[in-house]
Amino acid sequence: MGGPLLQARGLTRRYGALEALAPLDIRIARGERIALTGPNGAGKTTLLTILAGVQAPSGGALEWDGGAAQPVGWVPQRPALYPRLTTRENLRLFAGLEGADDPAAAAEALIVRADLGEFADRRAGALSTGTTQRLNLAIALAGAPSLLLLDEPTGTLSPDQRVRLWGWMDDLVRADDMALVFSTQSMEEASRNADRVLVLGRGRLLHDGPAAALDEAGFMALLGDDA
Secondary structure: OOOOOEEEEEEEEEEOEEEEEEEEEEEOOOOOOEEEEEEOOOOHHHHHHHHHHOOOOOOEEEEEEOOOOOOOOEEOOOOOOOOOOEHHHHHHHHHHHOOOHHHHHHHHHHHHHOOOOOOOOHHOOOOOOOOHHHHHHHHHHHOOEEEEEOOOOOOOOHHHHHHHHHHHHHHHHHHHOOOEEEEEHHHHHHHHHEEEEEEEEOOOOEEEEEHHHHHHHHHHHHHHHHO
16 A cells, blocks of 8 residues: 545534434545445445545545545446447546546547457447446546545446456556545455455444454444444
């Protein structure tokens, strides 16, 4: 892992009287892989959307290394793409929205990187689930992010698709010194693919430590009645 990238201090999120995210502090380093886990309603997606800039926190602050916000790639659970456009057209569009000097060239580079050549001229709506997720991830890379955020990226994938996806993600993080934060409800997936695990329960941070230090029994004990 590299140096510090982002520090979240006292982040909270409220919806009226509901506290979806209690005040929490987290740090993210360059090249680090962090799993965010916990039951439904724990606050995982809320935290990710705040880190992504999709919604503002009710309180607290995000402090970037160097003082200026850096590019963030966001992969929500539902694919954020245009189903009537082809793979290539989607990538050209999003590369242009990210300010690429040559969106066509940027799209071709992403097609190669995500191994989407076979599907480049196929409509996104006609792609398989696994290929759609690869395209979704390629779109998130269009802005050359320093931080990549994934909300349950393997929830709809078969076991072999999960293995291929994580193999690609590992190569990506190493090559770009990119930080990766992903949510999952699987402790096995968290421990296998992360350096560090954050466990949330009812919007509160229950655990923040090395993946190897938390097994399934420890995870369930942390959740208690929320499990």
